[in-house]
Amino acid sequence: MTAAPHSARFEELLPAYALGALDGDDLRELEEHLTAGCEECRRQLELWDRDLEALAGSVVPVEPSETTRARVLRMTAGAATAVPPPRRLPRWLALAAAALLVMAVWGVAGQTRLRGELERLTAERDRLARQVAVLDREVTLARDAAERSAQALQVVAAPGVKSVVLAGLGPAPQAKGQTYVNPRQGGALFYAFDLPALPQGKTYELWYIAAGKPVPAGTFAVDPHGAASVRVERVPDVSSIQAWAVTVEPAGGVPQPTGAMVLKG
C-alpha cells in the first residue's frame, strides 16, 4: 500500500491533529500519511506542538499548597541516601502484602477484640485488590501504590506496633478509623472507613494530639466506598501521642483544626 503524497490538505489537518481534535476519516488519512514517514508533516507538527505548549503556558499560575509541595518533594528524599527508585511490584505481591497484613494482625492477636478488625482488614484487602486492578492501567500510579503497600507492611508487620481505634462522631456516627504506629521507625498508618464524601472545597485532615496540642498529619479524600488511608512519615515518641482525630477543613488543609470533628480515638 502506498500512502497519499504530501499535500496542502494534510498540512491543514495538522493543527487539529496536534490539538487532539481530529477524528473520523481525517484522522485515519493523516495517520496513514504520517506513518508513511512524511518529513515535512513531521517538521510542521513539531511547530504546532510548540505553539500548543505556549498556549498551555499562558494560563494564570496557581501556587501549589504546602501539603502538595511537601508530598512531591518528599518523593526524592530517598534518592540522596541511595535508596533505589521505586520498583513496580507484581500484582500477586501487592495482594500477598495485603494478605500478610491481615495474617500479621491475626497472629499477634488471638484476642476476640481483634476479630472485628480482621473483618475490616479483609474489607481493606478487597478494597486494595480492586485498587490494584484499577492501578494496573496506570503504571506510574501502580508503582506509587505498591510502594505504599510495602511501606504499610513495614509499619504494621513489626513488633510493638501500637494501634488505636477511632470512632465516628456527630456528623458521621457510622464512620470508623484505625491508626498503627511503629515505635521503632516512627512511621504511622491511618485507615478510615464509611466516611461520607465531602463537598467541593473541603478536605478531611488527620491530627494527632501530643503534649495537649493538635499536630497536622495529612489531608485526605475518601474513595467511592468511603475508605481512605494516610501514611504519616514521622511521629514523635509513641507514648507522647494522647489521641488521634479527623476534622473537616478547607481544601489544602490548615495548620490548626477549625472544622467539625468526625473521628476521634
Next chain:
Amino acid sequence: MSRVAAHDGAAFTRLFEHHAPVTLGLLSRILGRRMEAEEVLQEVFLQVWTQADRYDADRSTPRGYILMLARSRALDRLRRRDASRRREEVVGAEQGEAVSPLGTERLESLERRRQVTGALDSLSPDQRRCIELAFFEGLTHTQIAERLEAPLGTVKSRILLGMNKLRQTLSAELQ
C-alpha cells in the same frame, strides 16, 4: 532534565519550583477543582521524577514537556469523571447533599473566565470557543460540533483559522 533523570533531588526541586505554578494553573483550568488539580500535579511530577529519561530535548522544552504531560493526564481524569458523574449525581441526590452552593459556583466560573489569557484574546469568540473545547476539554471536531450545535465543516475551519491566528499572536509576542 538529564540530572533529574539521574535522580538528582536538588535538580528536581528546582524543576518543581520553576514549573509547578504554571502546571497547576493549567490543571486547575482543565479540571476546575483545586483539590483534584493538586492531586494530578503530584502524579505529573511523580511521573517526571520516575520517567525523566523519556524526555527528548530536541522535541520540547522541559516546561513544554511537563505541561503537555499535565494536559494529557488532566484530560484522562476529565473523561473518567464524566463516566462516573451519572452515578455520583444519583448518590448525591439520595443523600440530599448540597454539593456546591450557588454562590461558590458563580465565583468559580468568574475565576475561570479570568484565567483565559492573552494568547486567545486575538481570536474571534467562535474560534476561541472551539479551540478551548479542544484544548481544555479534550473534545474532537465531531464532539465540538455536537456541543455547539454547529455544522462540522464550520467547526473544522474555525479551528484551522483560529490555530493560524494563534500562531501569529504567539510569534508576535516572542519578538
